[in-house]
Amino acid sequence: MALTNWFEHTFKRRPWRTQRQAIALVTLSFFVAIIIGALYLAQAANVSTTGRQLEDLILQRNQLEQSNEQIRGEIARLQSVPRLRDRARELGFVDATVGSIEYLPVLGYNPDRDERPAIVIQQPEADVPVYDETFLGWLQQQWDAFTSQQPTSSEGQP
Amino acid sequence: MQQQQQIQEEMFKRRLPVVIFGLLIVSIFLLGRMVSFQFQYQWAPEVINYLEGLRNSGYSQTLRLAAARGTIYDRGLQALAVNTLEYRVGISPNLVSDPRQVATQLAALLNLDELDTFEKLSTNEPYVLLAARVSAEIGHQVAELKKDIPGINIEPIARRSYPQGTLAAQVVGFVGGDLEGYYGVEGFYQEQLAGRERDEQVSNIPFDLPVDREEDHGGNIVLTIDRDMQFLAESELQTAIAESGSRSGTILIMNPRNGDILAMASYPSFDPNTYFEVDDASLLINPAISQQYEPGSVMKVLTIASALEKGTITPQDTYVDQGSIEIGGRTIENWDRQAHGVVDMTQILVQSLNVGAATVSLRMGPSDFYSMFRAFGIGRPTGIDLQGEAAGTMYVPGDENWSESNLGANSYGQGVAVTPLQMLTAVSAIANDGLMMQPHVVRQIIDGDIVQTSQPSALGRPISAETAEIVTNMMVAVVRDGLDGNASVPGYTIAGKTGTAEIPSPVGYEPGVSIVSFIGFLPADDPQVSILIKLDRPSGYWGSQVAAPVFRRLAERLVILLKIPPDDVRAALAEQGGVVSEIDR
Numbered sequence: 001m002a003l004t005n006w007f008e009h010t011f012k013r014r015p016w017r018t019q020r021q022a023i024a025l026v027t028l029s030f031f032v033a034i035i036i037g038a039l040y041l042a043q044a045a046n047v048s049t050t051g052r053q054l055e056d057l058i059l060q061r062n063q064l065e066q067s068n069e070q071i072r073g074e075i076a077r078l079q080s081v082p083r084l085r086d087r088a089r090e091l092g093f094v095d096a097t098v099g100s101i102e103y104l105p106v107l108g109y110n111p112d113r114d115e116r117p118a119i120v121i122q123q124p125e126a127d128v129p130v131y132d133e134t135f136l137g138w139l140q141q142q143w144d145a146f147t148s149q150q151p152t153s154s155e156g157q158p
Numbered sequence: 159m160q161q162q163q164q165i166q167e168e169m170f171k172r173r174l175p176v177v178i179f180g181l182l183i184v185s186i187f188l189l190g191r192m193v194s195f196q197f198q199y200q201w202a203p204e205v206i207n208y209l210e211g212l213r214n215s216g217y218s219q220t221l222r223l224a225a226a227r228g229t230i231y232d233r234g235l236q237a238l239a240v241n242t243l244e245y246r247v248g249i250s251p252n253l254v255s256d257p258r259q260v261a262t263q264l265a266a267l268l269n270l271d272e273l274d275t276f277e278k279l280s281t282n283e284p285y286v287l288l289a290a291r292v293s294a295e296i297g298h299q300v301a302e303l304k305k306d307i308p309g310i311n312i313e314p315i316a317r318r319s320y321p322q323g324t325l326a327a328q329v330v331g332f333v334g335g336d337l338e339g340y341y342g343v344e345g346f347y348q349e350q351l352a353g354r355e356r357d358e359q360v361s362n363i364p365f366d367l368p369v370d371r372e373e374d375h376g377g378n379i380v381l382t383i384d385r386d387m388q389f390l391a392e393s394e395l396q397t398a399i400a401e402s403g404s405r406s407g408t409i410l411i412m413n414p415r416n417g418d419i420l421a422m423a424s425y426p427s428f429d430p431n432t433y434f435e436v437d438d439a440s441l442l443i444n445p446a447i448s449q450q451y452e453p454g455s456v457m458k459v460l461t462i463a464s465a466l467e468k469g470t471i472t473p474q475d476t477y478v479d480q481g482s483i484e485i486g487g488r489t490i491e492n493w494d495r496q497a498h499g500v501v502d503m504t505q506i507l508v509q510s511l512n513v514g515a516a517t518v519s520l521r522m523g524p525s526d527f528y529s530m531f532r533a534f535g536i537g538r539p540t541g542i543d544l545q546g547e548a549a550g551t552m553y554v555p556g557d558e559n560w561s562e563s564n565l566g567a568n569s570y571g572q573g574v575a576v577t578p579l580q581m582l583t584a585v586s587a588i589a590n591d592g593l594m595m596q597p598h599v600v601r602q603i604i605d606g607d608i609v610q611t612s613q614p615s616a617l618g619r620p621i622s623a624e625t626a627e628i629v630t631n632m633m634v635a636v637v638r639d640g641l642d643g644n645a646s647v648p649g650y651t652i653a654g655k656t657g658t659a660e661i662p663s664p665v666g667y668e669p670g671v672s673i674v675s676f677i678g679f680l681p682a683d684d685p686q687v688s689i690l691i692k693l694d695r696p697s698g699y700w701g702s703q704v705a706a707p708v709f710r711r712l713a714e715r716l717v718i719l720l721k722i723p724p725d726d727v728r729a730a731l732a733e734q735g736g737v738v739s740e741i742d743r
Contacts, residue, residue, distance in 0.1 A: 066243055
């Protein structure tokens with residue numbers, strides 16, 4: 001009660017103190033605004049930087065995709081039949097003729113045989129432990145582990 | 159004075175509610191308009207778009223994202239058409255500080271005249287074009303140079319590239335400068351390949367995170383064309399044209415079981431990478447599907463098959479060949495102008511007798527004859543998935559151009575025009591137990607995770623399996639007994655028929671020139687491929703002498719490529735229950 005009275009006395013009866021209070025509040029508000037502004041600016045700058053980095057990454061990805069496409073085209077050109085044929089001839093390969101091919105029938109082998117699905121033998125499923133741990137249970141476990149590590153009075157003594 | 163003041167006050171008090179009421183009404187009206195403006199209840203969509211555009215113009219911009227065209231592959235997934243980039247290189251001379259040094263560097267890189275380049279750089283122009291199109295490799299080198307030299311402008315240009323060059327050019331088609339597909343698969347599947355350009359709103363506010371501006375990719379297309387077989391067909395065709403002195407030609411290879419076109423080669427052709435350098439626009443068109451010709455004697459196969467199917471003849475039936483026959487006031491003669499006496503139906507094909515074919519068609523009568531030819535697809539397009547297919551021409555009774563003599567002439571392939579594809583599709587029905595399959599060149603369309611695979615579909619069953627087997631045996635006899643081994647491959651049974659057609663002109667048939675052809679399939683007992691060879695205006699006149707040997711050479715290489723063992727090996731395999739089939743059906 002006395003404290004309340006002191007506050008009333010101090011702030012109501014002393015106008016100069018009210019002015020100081022106002023100045024303090026304004027100053028405080030100013031600093032709070034600056035801090036909020038600074039935080040906002042920092043955040044915005046961070047977002048902008050991330051945005052620029054993302055832009056760069058998108059650009060880089062697009063360039064890499066174009067480059068891949070270019071390389072795919074180049075590979076296809078290098079694998080074109082006339083080029084492969086010329087290269088094979090350079091290496092000494094010659095065209096096969098009907099007479100130069102020998103077919104060896106493999107007894108019992110049928111390339112177009114009916115596909116029979118492999119028979120799957122059902123294996124008995126192993127018992128999988130059920131996960132039913134609760135927080136309290138875990139706490140109890142930890143406590144038990146902790147207490148089991150506590151040396152008994154007789155341990156560690158001769 | 160005081161009284162007057164009181165009167166004024168009273169008047170003021172009386173008028174004040176009126177004014178307040180008036181202002182209230184106006185305020186409510188304005189408020190109502192503001193609300194309606196805000197929520198745009200009654201605005202037309204274009205006004206809304208305009209206002210939204212006005213609102214967004216300061217904060218965002220619209221970017222048009224180009225679409226990346228899909229790749230075209232052969233059936234073995236070898237790329238036939240891909241996208242590449244080229245670059246347009248320009249420079250702003252007013253930003254160049256040392257024109258001499260820059261001119262030296264750029265001229266060397268872009269293969270330009272150094273003095274010309276220096277003169278261009280010495281001006282005060284804001285922009286000068288240095289090279290309209292340079293390769294990606296040079297473009298990247300210029301881009302490196304740009305880091306040190308201000309003012310260089312390098313702009314990417316999307317371009318379609320065909321890494322296999324001229325291979326299958328008339329099947330694939332090409333993409334023009336406007337990035338639209340023309341002819342072939344590029345033209346027919348333009349919508350599926352092209353992808354979609356789209357407009358994306360991009361924020362100008364630096365605090366907004368960028369959206370992922372990924373291009374829309376068109377679907378990739380896998381063709382039924384086999385690159386190796388296509389190369390084989392093209393190289394054999396070029397050899398044949400050179401050796402026979404032909405003006406042009408076509409080779410088609412098809413899987414008769416499912417209609418897959420495995421190779422479609424025509425010569426002369428063009429390089430789709432440099433389509434703009436082609437002087438003769440007809441080279442861009444695929445003759446295999448668009449060029450009509452009178453097929454000649456290969457048509458006898460369809461005549462005999464039709465008559466057998468209708469029960470007009472049996473294989474054992476005979477007729478007395480007197481060397482000529484008159485139908486509708488026109489005398490029809492055999493190719494050798496000789497009489498052949500008593501001849502059976504197989505010999506009509508083996509000896510390629512015009513009189514025999516005309517006799518059979520006469521026995522059938524126009525109604526049965528033309529209904530069967532229609533069933534074989536003569537006179538209508540096959541519906542292949544390529545741009546520019548022709549329907550062929552067949553006059554039927556009732557048409558102004560039809561006369562009775564047509565019945566005789568049509569039976570041996572005169573007075574009727576077909577495309578090479580039509581002819582092969584019809585004969586492939588015989589190879590496929592009478593079922594005529596829809597020819598097609600696209601096997602799969604892959605659009606992201608969606609894969610559409612073309613399913614074999616039948617155009618119809620013009621003949622029964624039994625008739626097909628009889629005609630196949632007759633065609634085997636043609637190759638075995640009628641061509642002096644010109645179309646035979648040792649170890650393999652082949653069914654086939656030659657054709658020698660005169661070339662019609664406005665004043666009758668051109669003397670001394672012909673279109674020679676051969677249609678066959680192999681192995682005859684289990685056909686895996688059907689083949690058409692057609693050569694225009696060779697120096698030799700007869701199909702049996704010019705086209706049949708080309709077929710033989712091609713077949714010899716195809717059986718190796720397709721790993722088709724000789725008949726005896728296949729028979730040994732069949733005994734074990736095995737089948738050889740390299741082409742997946």
